[in-house]
Amino acid sequence: SYGQNNIKLTDTQTDITINKHIYGHFAEHLGRCIYDGFYVGEANDSIAHTAGVRNDVVDALKKLQIPNLRWPGGCFADTYHWKDGIGSKEGRPSIVNSWWGGVTEDNSFGTHDFLNMCELLETEPYLAGNVGSGEVQELADWVQYVNFAGKSPMSDLRRENGREEPWNVKFWGVGNEAWGCGGNMTAEYYSDIYRKYATFMADWDNSGGLYRIASGANSADYHWTETLMKNIPNHLMKGVALHHYAVINWNKKGSSTKFSDEEYFKTMKSAWFMNELVEKHSAIMDKYDPQAKVDLVVDEWGGWYEVEPETNPGFLYQQNTMRDAMIAGMTLNIFNNHAKRVKMANLAQTINVLQAVILTNGKDMIVTPTYHVMEMYKVHQDAQLIPIELHSDTYKYGEEEIPAISASASKDKQGRVHISVVNIDPKAKKKVSLDLGGIKAKHLTGRILTTNNLREHNTFEQPNTVLPKEYKDAKLKDNQLEIDIPAHSVIVLELI
């Protein structure tokens, strides 16, 4: 009676952990992400802040338990000279942000500002180094400045600028999109450049060494991953990146709120493509690294639409609807299920840019449907993966179809089992039967994120239109669960 939608929890004893770093975020010097987003300046007396960083933003992100934050880009990273952003703020040079709107950047938010902010957020920084327009020495110096405890030219400079202890930053990107804005390099050329830069980024801290991440493939560029895996030795590369955005058509991306049914389908199809991408890039990695020593790091993902009317096209400011909640729920399920190889990911971008979790407007701040999905899914962070078998109805549009249901499951350190289920079908509610296998649960609770209208979103006037609610449409009998999941909904169940 439960149609074709079945989920079976299989092995509850795997040794695969869903790395919390899959739930990472990304903050670039782009539009209103840093300035007017995170950072309003030390002199601001109308918005509550700590060293210029908005307190409401810090509180909201701490509720998500964001595990890491990537900075300063993106494309900006390969134009960024970190020495411009240290020392007295009055003395810092102004530069032009050539990728994003051609605006003047006064460098008032630099290395100290970012790394201290990460301490406030209780999150791990992920610094993206400049390979495109920087020098080897410059990046080597940055690592020394940030991570060296002893006496050296760079650590002395850090102390002069007010910071005694090193920050011991583990995650370092060696350039960004080297195939594009990072220098339009070939995979072969970048592999050599990577080896050189990575060699001089020294392991100053004694906490297990730097986690160097190679700039990865653009979506389905499998040659890129293959070349990096073939040409870069494991000891120099802990992670290889991948970027993929859910986009309808790069030349006609469509509105973030006023989208047609066809545009919705195309967005879902592009988001679902992540499953194939992760599997195919992983298969290449398996070939060169069968012991899985190198991680797949999806350090840019999310929905990308036209900017909101009357906003700067270079600022990438877009609204965020239940469509984005669908992208987030589905994509995080994909990452969880591939947690053996995918160890880290970064949603693009945290505030006011692309698929943001937070939007700000002067003093006001709201959270988006994507925020709520991240908050509901945080239970999977560092939990043990429970692999599933899934049979789903299809969601069809014209001649094309993709699965309507996606899901993932995990067991946390207290033994609680969490199952996240997403129904992307915009019209049809689904019945799903869930076989819990060997799990004997006594108590079931759940939360749901859904709306009557798929295009619903939160606004500054109505910030709570999209909000998670208690979910009660599940029946538990023995080790079998039957759930009703409305159209375009995300559910997270907890079994004790």
Ligand code: AHR
């Ligand atoms: O996230 C916006 C941009 O998208 C990043 O700067 C770049 O890496 C990617 O092309």
